[in-house]
Amino acid sequence: MAVLGIETSCDETGVALYSAPYADEGANKGGLLAHALYSQIEMHAEYGGVVPELASRDHIRKLLPLVQQVLDEAALESTDIEAVAYTAGPGLIGALMVGASVAQGLAIGWHKPAIAIHHMEGHLLAPLMMADPPKPPFVALLVSGGHTQLIEVEALGRYRLLGQTLDDAVGEAFDKTAKLLGLNYPGGPELAKLAEQGRDDVFKLPRPMIDRPGLDFSFSGLKTAVLQTLPEGADEQTRADLARAFEQAAVDTLVIKCRRAMEQTGHKALIVAGGVGANRQLRLKLAEMTEKQGTELHFPPPEFCTDNGAMIAHVGWLRRKQGQTPPCSIDCRARWPLDELDPIPTDD
Ligand code: KG4
Ligand code: ZN
16 A cells, blocks of 8 residues: 655646555565656746746646556555655645645545645655665754745654744745846756856855854845845956855855754764755765764655656555544645644654
C-alpha cells in the first residue's frame, strides 16, 4: 500500500508514491516508489516571474497524466493506494485549489482518505526520506522563495519558530538580485552559476542583522546594496563579481545564524530544506561550520530541496501511519504558520 502525494503550491506540478520502507534480503525497498515533476519555469520565464492564473491552469493540464505516470512506473493500481496527500498551503491559492480538488476527487472516487499537508513540513521532513535520517530534536533551516526560518523540531509535527526573515525571503532576494543583474527567472540557480565566475573581495556587501542578537534575518537591504553598487552598463565580469559578493553575503548571514541557533538550543543536528538548500556555497559553508562544531548536517539531495511531490507523499505517509486522516474538505491556506500543526507520534 502506498500514499499518493500531490504538490501544486507554486510553479511545479509534483506527484509521487511513498510506502513503508523495509529491508529485503539486505536491500532497502519501499520508501519512495516513483516520483514525477513537471516544471512550469519556461512558461513563466517570459513574464519574469510566476503568473498565478497561468500556474493554476497548467497544473490542471498536467496533474492527472502525472498521476497515471507514477502509477505505471511503480506498477501499482488505484486499489493499491491507501491515501491521497496534497499540499493545502501555504502557496498560491488558485494553484493549491487545483491540487486539493484533484486529490479530494481521487480520494472520493477510490474510497480512500485525503490528507492535507503543510508545504513547509514537506520541505522540513524531506531529509528524513534519506538513508541515516536525523532524529528529533534538531534545528532546521528552511530556505525557499517564500520562507526563511530557523525552526526547532522538538518532535515530528512539533515545531517552534526560532527566527525568521523580517522582510524578503532569501530565495526571493536571490531572484530579485538576479533580475537586477539581468538574469532570467528563476534567478537563484542562475545567480549561483554566474557567481562561480566571480572573483572574491571585488565588492564587499553588508551581512544584514549579524550584529543584532536573536535569530531573525533581513535580506531586502542586501538586494538594495547590490542595486546601489551595480555600475551602469556593467560588463559580464563585473556582474559576476557582484553576484559572488551577494551570494557570499547571503550565505554568510545564514551560516552565522545557524551557528547561533545550534549554540542556543544545544542540539546536535542541523537540517536544511527548501529551494535555496540546493545552493552549493551554502552546502559547503554549512558543512565547514558543522564540522567545526562537531554537529551533524543533513540535506536532501538537490532535486528534493526544490518543490516536489515526494516530500508531500512522505509526510502524508507519516501522518497516515498515525491514523491522522482529517475529514473531507477542500480547505487551502495561502498563509499557514507551521507551529499550528498537530504532532506526529513516533513508534519508538
Ligand atoms: O522551495 P522552492 O522550490 O519553492 C518555494 O517553496 O519557494 O524554492 C524556490 C527558491 C527560488 O527563490 C529559487 O531561486 C531558489 O529557491 N533556488 C536557489 C537555488 N536553487 C533554487 N537559490 C540559490 N541557489 C540555488 N542553487
Ligand atoms: Zn517550496
